[in-house]
Amino acid sequence: MDKVVIDANVLISAAFGGTPLDAVSKAFSIGKVYLSPDIISEVEATVHRLATKLGDEKTKTLLSLWTKFQSLCEVAEPKRKVTICRDPKDDAYLSLCAAISADYLVTGDKDLLVVDPGGASGLPNSLKILTPRQFLDR
Numbered sequence: 001m002d003k004v005v006i007d008a009n010v011l012i013s014a015a016f017g018g019t020p021l022d023a024v025s026k027a028f029s030i031g032k033v034y035l036s037p038d039i040i041s042e043v044e045a046t047v048h049r050l051a052t053k054l055g056d057e058k059t060k061t062l063l064s065l066w067t068k069f070q071s072l073c074e075v076a077e078p079k080r081k082v083t084i085c086r087d088p089k090d091d092a093y094l095s096l097c098a099a100i101s102a103d104y105l106v107t108g109d110k111d112l113l114v115v116d117p118g119g120a121s122g123l124p125n126s127l128k129i130l131t132p133r134q135f136l137d138r
Contacts, residue, residue, distance in 0.1 A: 002031030003100050004095055007107035008043045014048070015065045023106050023132035028072065034074045034100050038092035076100050081096055082122045087111040098122045105129045 004027040011021035022089050027033050043066060051059040078092075078099035086090050097105050097117075101124045107113060108131055117127035130138070 002103040
């Protein structure tokens with residue numbers, strides 16, 4: 001059973017359908033999806049930041065979907081912080097991947113997509129960092 005970590009932007013985009021939603025659905029069909037407290041905080045902050053653009057109805061829908069999504073995930077607290085990404089806030093994803101020995105990190109973030117797990121200290125050599133489209137095509 002594969003272990004999958006999904007970036008906050010992919011999670012939020014999934015609420016609107018398309019490739020991100022298909023990637024999230026596939027993640028649940030092939031294994032377990034993991035969150036960390038840092039990632040939960042990032043998603044919640046992003047939803048609140050988007051609230052003015054989305055309006056009340058869409059924000060409520062998004063929060064409802066987020067609550068349902070969280071209930072389906074495993075939560076893990078990384079004991080050690082991986083600090084190799086050129087955007088330090090993205091290290092939360094890499095730290096979680098290291099803590100759970102993730103098989104996949106699904107992201108559209110260019111700072112994460114350029115990370116070489118094989119050459120990065122602390123990351124599982126088998127970790128694949130993929131866009132939602134690449135993940136679906138596997």
